[in-house]
Amino acid sequence: MSVNLYHSQRVRGFQQQSVKYSGRTMIIVLKRTKFNCPWCGSLDVTPKAVSDRKIHAEPMGFCRKVILKLTTHRLYCHACHVRVMEHIHFLLHPKSRLTRSLERTILELRQHMSIQAVANFFHLRWHTVKELEKRALKRKYSRIQTSHIKAIGIDEIHVSQRQDEGKYLTIVRDLNSGAVIHVGNGKGTEAIHGALRKLRKAKLRVVAMDMANAYYNWFAKYFPKVSGHAYCSVASFASI
Ligand SMILES: [Zn+2]
Known part of the structure; x- marks a missing residue:
């Protein structure tokens, strides 16, 4: 069975290797279809596996907990001769444990629900939701428009x-x-x-x-x- 990852999770450029169910948890194993250099865009790169990651994604159907499993890679670009970590577009920053799409959903729901209620709904820890919110506030307020200030x-x-x-x-x-x-x-x-x-x-x-x-x-x-x-x-x- 395969799921449409782009429409449900905003994930593209990855292949589904397998989809498994465990109770109400869905585990989707992903594999990149192609690599390119985040600096110059060249496809002439050599990937080297670095670590296996588990990323929380948006709930789908009756599965409230959806986990994307993937291997991250360090790339060597033959065009610009740099070694750099691959860019994973559906993560807000390289170490995120939640997809960009899920982070956005959580921030939306936080306007109507407590941290604990959001954490329970998505099967996350209270601390995870709190940290996500703190990072979002920091992003929002770290750059202040001051050009008009007299x-x-x-x-x-x-x-x-x-x-x-x-x-x-x-x-x-x-x-x-x-x-x-x-x-x-x-x-x-x-x-x-x-x-x-x-x-x-x-x-x-x-x-x-x-x-x-x-x-x-x-x-x-x-x-x-x-x-x-x-x-x-x-x-x-x-x-x-
Ligand atoms: Zn390059």
């Missing part, structure tokens, strides 16, 4: 009494929308240095901050246009 505020907040923990966090926000752009450990210029890359395209004109002197030189160095405009020192402009 005014930011910097706030130092006291978060812990303990000596062994960082006592302060420094929050950098867009003053118009209130969106957090950067959170740095500690305070002072070291804590806001991580914001530099994120603010590279910003058209900063105004910086509102407490303890203005601690940051003045830093801003004068990296955002000289700001220094010609108003630095306003405010006691506190926001709370989180």
